[in-house]
Amino acid sequence: xxxxxxxxxxxxxxxxxxxxxxxxxxxxxxxxxxxxxxxxxxxxxxxxxxxxxxxxxxxxxxxxxxxxxxxxxxxxxxxxxxxxxxxxxxxxxxxxxxxxxxxxxxxxxxxxxxxxxxxxxxxxxxxxxxxxxxxxxxxxxxxxxxxxxxxxxxxxxxxxxxxxxxxxxxxxxxxxxxxxxxxxxxxxxxxxxxxxxxxxxxxxxxxxxxxxxxxxxxxxxxxxxxxxxxxxxxxxxxxxxxxxxxxxxxxxxxxxxxxxxxxxxxxxxxxxxxxxxxxxxxxxxxxxxxxxxxxxxxxxxxxxxxxxxxxxxxxxxxxxxxxxxxxxxxxxxxxxxxxxxxxxxxxxxxxxxxxxxxxxxxxxxxxxxxxxxxxxxxxxxxxxxxxxxxxxxxxxxxxxxxxxxxxxxxxxxxxxxxxxxxxxxxxxxxxxxxxxxxxxxxxxxxxxxxxxxxxxxxxxxxxxxxxxxxxxxxxxxxxxxxxxxx
Amino acid sequence: xxxxxxxxxxxxxxxxxxxxxxxxxxxxxxxxxxxxxxxxxxxxxxxxxxxxxxxxxxxxxxxxxxxxxxxxxxxxxxxxxxxxxxxxxxxxxxxxxxxxxxxxxxxxxxxxxxxxxxxxxxxxxxxxxxxxxxxxxxxxx
Numbered sequence: 014x015x016x017x018x019x020x021x022x023x024x025x026x027x028x029x030x031x032x033x034x035x036x037x038x039x040x041x042x043x044x045x046x047x048x049x050x051x052x053x054x055x056x057x058x059x060x061x062x063x064x065x066x067x068x069x070x071x072x073x074x075x076x077x078x079x080x081x082x083x084x085x086x087x088x089x090x091x092x093x094x095x096x097x098x099x100x101x102x103x104x105x106x107x108x109x110x111x112x113x114x115x116x117x118x119x120x121x122x123x124x125x126x127x128x129x130x131x132x133x134x135x136x137x138x139x140x141x142x143x144x145x146x147x148x149x150x151x152x153x154x155x156x157x158x159x160x161x162x163x164x165x166x167x168x169x170x171x172x173x174x175x176x177x178x179x180x181x182x183x184x185x186x187x188x189x190x191x192x193x194x195x196x197x198x199x200x201x202x203x204x205x206x207x208x209x210x211x212x213x214x215x216x217x218x219x220x221x222x223x224x225x226x227x228x229x230x231x232x233x234x235x236x237x238x239x240x241x242x243x244x245x246x247x248x249x250x251x252x253x254x255x256x257x258x259x260x261x262x263x264x265x266x267x268x269x270x271x272x273x274x275x276x277x278x279x280x281x282x283x284x285x286x287x288x289x290x291x292x293x294x295x296x297x298x299x300x301x302x303x304x305x306x307x308x309x310x311x312x313x314x315x316x317x318x319x320x321x322x323x324x325x326x327x328x329x330x331x332x333x334x335x336x337x338x339x340x341x342x343x344x345x346x347x348x349x350x351x352x353x354x355x356x357x358x359x360x361x362x363x364x365x366x367x368x369x370x371x372x373x374x375x376x377x378x379x380x381x382x383x384x385x386x387x388x389x390x391x392x393x394x395x396x397x398x399x400x401x402x403x404x405x406x407x408x409x410x411x412x413x414x415x416x417x418x419x420x421x422x423x424x425x426x427x428x429x430x431x432x433x434x435x436x437x438x439x440x441x442x443x444x445x446x447x448x449x450x451x452x453x454x455x456x457x458x459x460x461x462x463x464x465x466x467x468x469x470x471x472x473x474x475x476x477x478x479x480x481x482x483x484x485x486x487x488x489x490x491x492x493x494x495x496x497x498x499x
Numbered sequence: 500x501x502x503x504x505x506x507x508x509x510x511x512x513x514x515x516x517x518x519x520x521x522x523x524x525x526x527x528x529x530x531x532x533x534x535x536x537x538x539x540x541x542x543x544x545x546x547x548x549x550x551x552x553x554x555x556x557x558x559x560x561x562x563x564x565x566x567x568x569x570x571x572x573x574x575x576x577x578x579x580x581x582x583x584x585x586x587x588x589x590x591x592x593x594x595x596x597x598x599x600x601x602x603x604x605x606x607x608x609x610x611x612x613x614x615x616x617x618x619x620x621x622x623x624x625x626x627x628x629x630x631x632x633x634x635x636x637x638x639x640x
Binding site for chain 2: 038059062067086087089094112113114149150151155205208209218219258261262264265268269272284285286288426427429430431432457458459460463466499
């Protein structure tokens, strides 16, 4: 069992807990965890609160070191962590605050297919998705790019693959940041990263990545659901993947390149995985340029994955995707660092916001929210486990005031992988899911066991906390009926 | 006694603890542990092995071991090959030199269960232990 956290956790209100700055030397600010009492009981069981305190030691941190209610033990940053630093005050960028899977994220596709029409073809649909979408360990894609093309792709983002026939303009408009993080520097990406990523655009990967066929089970906010095109009883599809080996290698390279940098700038760190550089330093800019390239790679990856999903639906339902109403609702990143303007202490400051397992959640009226959604706020996609439920929310103004426009990203793990395998011994997770109405397909023997529903917290509890805290608002609940995993 | 390894719990990822009587055997055991996280990796024996030389320099032996493991991951991901034999030429706090025989992975006989993204620095340790040495590392899944 992981070691439990024994430090101070002061309850601020029903959904906020503070780790005071006085907890350990080096903390420059408080830690603040969003959770209710039930979730806090599990959060205390591992070292994730310690990681929140460690992040509070980063130079230039503004506000508290934050953690969302899906917080769990990561490496360096906790998963579910948010930290903003001010580059003008010596603020740093830390690759550990983004993670190895740079721009791991989620996209949601809505359809005009009633669940009753999909049910008779569900097995065929899931089997065809499983046969068509490249997935599994080291899976390679059906679309290959030369190094020169990849260098163009990682600068342009989603638009690069849309212009080559893998989607439409509307897809780009409904992707966070239009599927492109400006300032990517392909020359700062190593040959090793290009080698690791050249054949993985349009691949799902393994671990917790998935394509899930869902039914819109409940609409909580009819007006917002209508704007998003979500109708009760209709099919939707969620895709979860990231920047594959390309991003992993960029993070690996950065952590190696930055090893001596904290010493150079006189930065003391409580964990080697928090290695960082001032945003304005040459080293910081080098990582940002490469990280942005990986972010753009990830948006292209999910764009091509969605194209493959649309092709499968066309085949199974024998209609063009547009007649099936297969519009992208939204695509959000949940492992990323971005420079974003915030009002802090009466002054507008451009901060470097790290979201490590956290989703951007901008409110209604924010210029970064696509015009079509500007009246309701940015869609926040929160997938749960494959047996229960997922949620669609929209960002609220409070998120801008408290969490640097951030919200939770999922259910958060409860069991370790080993514990999940032990819990699955003698059971067939595939049959259990089938009995619950979910057709599941996975490549590896251990994948379904490690990702079984019991391995995760109840995402509805997580979402309840962010709604009560006022940082996002529930719109609709989705129920899985089919899933493919690597 | 040759080196051995075991997994330990980490909420989202996998921890590996390796131990061995000597440092060269620890390098071997740590590599075996890393491969075991990925799955059952079987090398193709039909083609001759290819020897590669790895050299890592720094000021921390745990980080040097991590760098070696990261190289194993990269070779697996990009060349689809595994290390089948090693000779540790030097392992000091400032330098690790390994000659390694690599072979193509036999994909038909192997079972790839987990995609290891990286060997992290979090809780990375190498220390003397009863009867030899022990290393711990956490891999990102």
